[in-house]
Amino acid sequence: MKLNSLSIENFRNFSNISVDLTNQNVIFGMNDMGKTNFMYALRFLLDKDIRSVVKNTTNTRYGRIIEIPD
Numbered sequence: 001m002k003l004n005s006l007s008i009e010n011f012r013n014f015s016n017i018s019v020d021l022t023n024q025n026v027i028f029g030m031n032d033m034g035k036t037n038f039m040y041a042l043r044f045l046l047d048k049d050i051r052s053v054v055k056n057t058t059n060t061r062y063g064r065i066i067e068i069p070d
Helices: 035-046 048-054
Strands: 005-011 014-020
Touching: 005 035, 014 035
Parallel strands: none
Antiparallel strands: 005 014
């Protein structure tokens, strides 16, 4: 499987982002900008076991519902 892009909406600190992906990607930035949350979003996309645990739960730090489409 190859991902060409990733769109994240209403997940942790991301309200709405879209990222084009290539064969090699580097994620960098200052602290508390969402690097780890981006990786969590990828993991939730690829790991169905994690999705079943986290789906439709509230994230207390950001106060939003985590929405993962079926």
